[in-house]
Amino acid sequence: MTQGSALGSPCAARIHPPKRPLRWCAAQHNILRPRRPTMPTPREHTTPLELALSDPARESELERCRQLFDERGVTHVHCQYVSVQGRVLGKVMPVKYFLETAGRKGVPFGYAVAGGLQASLAGELLGPGGISTREGLLVPDLATAQILPWDPSVARVFCDHFRSLREEVGPGEPEEADARGNLKRVIAAFREETGLELRTGCEPEMSWFSGPDAIDRSASFFPDWVGPSYHLEHIAEMMPILKRITQYAQEMGFEMIQSDYEDPGQLECNFLYDNALATADRLITYR
Structure with a gap:
């Protein structure tokens, strides 16, 4: 029997099956193969937090604040935040720390503050979904910096609350429980949809x-x-x-x-x- 006729016989085909069908068969039956470990993919876009901190206008606003505070003898700054209940909360800091650090990098601030840091009788924090003891970042809205006329040694500035860049969900995104931040987004959406400015009294x-x-x-x-x-x-x-x-x-x-x-x-x-x-x-x- 010649080599060609032997390879063509049914018996020979069963003993020496072709390799291509085996590879096809393995794919059809989802045979598992070891995979290389995957590295976490970098973020594909700049987050709102990063945009806020890198805004070119921030340095000029900080310089305006520095001049104003020097002229008026300001020693402390209130970084204010409005809770869901409408309470005015926040942190107080020396003017030097505000100008050199907080005004540039933000201020750590817990998500639970949005609910007023109140707990139920069972000890559970009250507030929006996902409330926890973790911290986001308050970013001062420097355009709102003003001297308090009843205490000219103190200034105040409103802040926007962002999620930490270390969060698995929505890193660097605006904190959904930030009442003032939500108002800013609603105003922007209204302007985009209508081309009008929303005014209230x-x-x-x-x-x-x-x-x-x-x-x-x-x-x-x-x-x-x-x-x-x-x-x-x-x-x-x-x-x-x-x-x-x-x-x-x-x-x-x-x-x-x-x-x-x-x-x-x-x-x-x-x-x-x-x-x-x-x-x-x-x-x-x-x-």
Whole structure:
């Protein structure tokens, strides 16, 4: 028998099967082969946190802050953050540390602060989903730096909260529980969709009391059946407070327009409408 006829016989084919079908068969049956270990892939884009810290305008804003703080003798800076409940939280630091470190690199700040650092009876932190004791980064919005007129040695600056670059989920992304940051994103989306600027106004009303009583009805100059609203005698009694509010507000850039009185101890000091973020910042400052 020749070599060719032997290879062509069924018996020879079973003893010496062709190699190509075996490779095909292995692929069809998903035979496992060892794989090389994979390295974590680098991020394919610059995160919002990195963009905020590398913004070319940051250095010029820091220099503006340095000059302002030097001229006014500022010694400390409030890095402020607004929680989900509307509380003003944050950290206080010497002006030197703020200018050299915090203003350039941010400030570590826990995600749990968004919920006000409050816990249930079971000891669980209250707040948005995924709340934990880990820390993100507060990045000062340097354009909001202002001197506090009631304590000129102190300045304040609002901050944006970002997730840490070390997070597995959303590294360097804006923290979803940042109320002020969310407002900024809503404003940007509104502008992109409509081409318009979102403006808002408000009429902040609050009551001032000389003692611990919630409402002192004896403060009214009229019997219960006569309303005290807008009466100038009541406003005259509140003028020392009203003038101080107006002075502080104007020194911080508020366009004060009118004030009135509607109940014992109550004052409504109104400021002009503006873009939605500026109005929100001013309301927090006013409070």
